[in-house]
Amino acid sequence: MVDFTLGEDLEALRSSVREFANDVVAPVIGDYYERHAFPYDIVRQMGKMGLFGLPFPEEHGGMGGDYFALCVALEELARVDSSVAVTLEAGISLGAMPIYRFGTDEQRAQWLPRLVSGEALASFGLTEPGAGSDAGGTQTRAVLDEATGEWVINGTKAFITNSGTDITALVTVTAVTGVNPDGSKELSAIIVPNGTPGFTVQPSYSKVGWCASDTHELSFDDVRVPAANLLGERGRGYAQFLRILDEGRVAFAALGVGLAQGCVDESVAYAKQRRAFGKAIGEYQAIQFKLADMEARAHTARLAYYDAASRLVNGRDFKRQAAIAKLQASDAAVTNAREATQVHGGYGFMNETPVARMWRDAKILEIGEGTSEVQRMIISRSLGL
Amino acid sequence: MKIVVLVKQVPDSGADRNLRSDDNTVDRASASNVINEMDEYAIEEALRLQEAHGGEVVILTVGPDRATESIRKALSMGPDSAVHVVDDALHGSCAVATSKVLAAAIAQQGADLVICGAESTDGRVQVLPHMIAERLGIAALTGARKLTVDGTSLTIERQTDEGYEVVTASTPALVSVWDTINDPRYPSFKGIMAAKKKPLQTLSLGDLGIAAGEVGFDGATSTVVEHSKRPPRQAGNKIDAGDDGGSKLVEYLASEKFV
Numbered sequence: 001m002v003d004f005t006l007g008e009d010l011e012a013l014r015s016s017v018r019e020f021a022n023d024v025v026a027p028v029i030g031d032y033y034e035r036h037a038f039p040y041d042i043v044r045q046m047g048k049m050g051l052f053g054l055p056f057p058e059e060h061g062g063m064g065g066d067y068f069a070l071c072v073a074l075e076e077l078a079r080v081d082s083s084v085a086v087t088l089e090a091g092i093s094l095g096a097m098p099i100y101r102f103g104t105d106e107q108r109a110q111w112l113p114r115l116v117s118g119e120a121l122a123s124f125g126l127t128e129p130g131a132g133s134d135a136g137g138t139q140t141r142a143v144l145d146e147a148t149g150e151w152v153i154n155g156t157k158a159f160i161t162n163s164g165t166d167i168t169a170l171v172t173v174t175a176v177t178g179v180n181p182d183g184s185k186e187l188s189a190i191i192v193p194n195g196t197p198g199f200t201v202q203p204s205y206s207k208v209g210w211c212a213s214d215t216h217e218l219s220f221d222d223v224r225v226p227a228a229n230l231l232g233e234r235g236r237g238y239a240q241f242l243r244i245l246d247e248g249r250v251a252f253a254a255l256g257v258g259l260a261q262g263c264v265d266e267s268v269a270y271a272k273q274r275r276a277f278g279k280a281i282g283e284y285q286a287i288q289f290k291l292a293d294m295e296a297r298a299h300t301a302r303l304a305y306y307d308a309a310s311r312l313v314n315g316r317d318f319k320r321q322a323a324i325a326k327l328q329a330s331d332a333a334v335t336n337a338r339e340a341t342q343v344h345g346g347y348g349f350m351n352e353t354p355v356a357r358m359w360r361d362a363k364i365l366e367i368g369e370g371t372s373e374v375q376r377m378i379i380s381r382s383l384g385l
Numbered sequence: 386m387k388i389v390v391l392v393k394q395v396p397d398s399g400a401d402r403n404l405r406s407d408d409n410t411v412d413r414a415s416a417s418n419v420i421n422e423m424d425e426y427a428i429e430e431a432l433r434l435q436e437a438h439g440g441e442v443v444i445l446t447v448g449p450d451r452a453t454e455s456i457r458k459a460l461s462m463g464p465d466s467a468v469h470v471v472d473d474a475l476h477g478s479c480a481v482a483t484s485k486v487l488a489a490a491i492a493q494q495g496a497d498l499v500i501c502g503a504e505s506t507d508g509r510v511q512v513l514p515h516m517i518a519e520r521l522g523i524a525a526l527t528g529a530r531k532l533t534v535d536g537t538s539l540t541i542e543r544q545t546d547e548g549y550e551v552v553t554a555s556t557p558a559l560v561s562v563w564d565t566i567n568d569p570r571y572p573s574f575k576g577i578m579a580a581k582k583k584p585l586q587t588l589s590l591g592d593l594g595i596a597a598g599e600v601g602f603d604g605a606t607s608t609v610v611e612h613s614k615r616p617p618r619q620a621g622n623k624i625d626a627g628d629d630g631g632s633k634l635v636e637y638l639a640s641e642k643f644v
Contacts, residue, residue, distance in 0.1 A: 012461065012577045020571045050573030063574040 021080035032212040047118020061116040068309040071254035078258025082361035083212035090161035093248040095122030102232030120169040125157035142175035153223040164201040164216040187237035191229040198223035209360035249322040253305035256329030260298040263340035297332035323378040330365035337362035386440035391501035393421040394455040398506040409609035423502025429569040460580035461572035472590040477602035484516035489593040499559040514561035524554035530565040
């Protein structure tokens with residue numbers, strides 16, 4: 001028997017995060033967004049309510065939940081604001097999760113407590129100015145200096161979320177550390193603490209959306225870290241980040257569903273009160289059908305991520321389902337944001353209107369954590385093509 | 386220190402609320418029910434005291450079966466256990482009768498400190514804290530916007546229209562709080578899962594030595610005879626910004642006691 005309802009715990013979590021998003025995030029986030037400012041106070045409160053520890057076991061200071069619980073929380077946050085949601089998504093999936101999954105006991109003990117409590121953030125340096133979805137194009141190099149027992153890192157990383165806040169502790173960098181027997185690049189992941197000499201966090205980008213999230217270019221100029229900062233096995237960097245990206249896709253799908261649903265919420269409320277030609281615009285079929293399609297998109301995308309997330313937490317193969325969920329959810333987000341703006345008319349084009357923020361925030365969902373084209377590649381491969 | 390926090394389940398004040406047409410009591414069946422907002426501040430204050438001074442926090446609720454949802458939510462914020470007084474005979478109870486039930490349950494628990502919200506969003510009578518304290522023969526420190534505990538001595542800042550008064554007492558005592566006292570925490574996932582395993586004791590009127598006739602409609606000192614919907618909002622007063630516009634505005638504000 002297939003049952004798509006959430007259990008009591010997840011429903012209670014959903015309602016707790018929804019209250020938080022409505023009471024704490026919604027009233028102030030527009031101001032942070034306008035100023036392109038990172039909402040430290042909101043992030044601190046998210047840490048206090050345990051959101052950064054959601055999928056981690058209690059022995060590491062976590063909440064004992066799983067990736068499904070994380071997705072539910074992300075959806076509820078993104079329903080109100082995507083900058084805050086992606087800060088949590090990246091903080092967990094790209095920041096703490098690689099260390100939890102691939103770290104040694106020492107690395108976990110050193111970094112996880114602060115990351116899981118939300119006191120500190122970690123970032124994941126994979127993308128480069130010339131290498132995004134094609135990570136084989138990675139140029140950043142790390143050479144082991146046998147004399148000092150240190151990695152010497154040189155290169156540049158681009159679009160790295162959470163990499164330059166006042167509370168960012170480290171970046172996990174993927175770098176070329178040699179050549180595999182088949183001639184391909186040997187990639188490894190290395191932990192570089194913020195503040196290490198030679199590691200420069202460049203000024204914030206001016207982004208179209210996600211304006212209250214923190215994104216920087218990072219440059220590494222003869223940066224030296226101990227050999228022990230290698231995360232996971234040498235040469236396993238490629239396999240490791242594929243796992244991280246597969247999981248991240250499910251989380252991104254939840255972000256997309258949240259945004260798509262937020263567009264429905266805002267548009268339904270607006271359509272009930274905005275009047276034109278003598279009645280509320282929600283009484284016109286032109287608007288009703290738009291809203292019905294928006295709801296249908298959000299709902300189907302939600303079922304797709306529920307499927308991918310439940311496979312993930314049950315230890316089954318989820319790569320194909322994650323790609324489908326991410327593709328559908330990002331499409332639902334972009335389409336719903338466009339339609340929500342249309343429903344809002346001129347007000348939808350004003351930055352102070354929440355759907356305008358959603359419109360600006362939606363597009364990146366078709367790009368980040370694997371573009372929609374990459375998702376289609378994954379899906380078509382699963383069809384034997 | 387053992388702290389008992391009073392928690393009431395009420396219809397969501399943000400949604401449509403009604404009285405029942407058959408017996409004029411609050412329609413709880415069709416409403417979306419939540420923890421009385423002020424009670425969340427009471428829970429938070431108790432948890433902060435526990436974090437600072439140790440001890441135990443117990444939730445106490447009088448209400449129908451479905452109030453269990455609100456009790457679990459209260460427990461997910463962090464209290465140790467809960468007591469739920471549920472009895473069909475309680476339906477229709479007035480504030481005086483409810484205070485009898487609550488006082489009996491508190492006496493059975495043996496609390497050093499009782500914390501509750503200053504009012505509920507459905508009844509809004511604000512008398513229950515005083516009635517309970519009177520029945521228990523303990524001090525009532527009501528309407529607190531700040532609470533300080535030092536051993537057995539309690540100090541509150543009682544919020545008033547003009548400012549605040551400092552009131553002190555010794556435990557055992559009852560403190561009622563306003564929403565100015567703290568920012569209640571949001572339940573964490575760990576708290577949500579832990580809440581399911583926390584002890585929840587269910588008591589009937591018999592367990593508290595109270596006869597059915599003392600409460601409910603039979604024991605009520607006041608009953609709602611009839612009710613009607615609030616009339617639609619009337620058009621307001623318009624004051625033109627003429628020569629005497631300013632003084633007319635002040636006159637109006639003074640007549641409404643705004644200034």
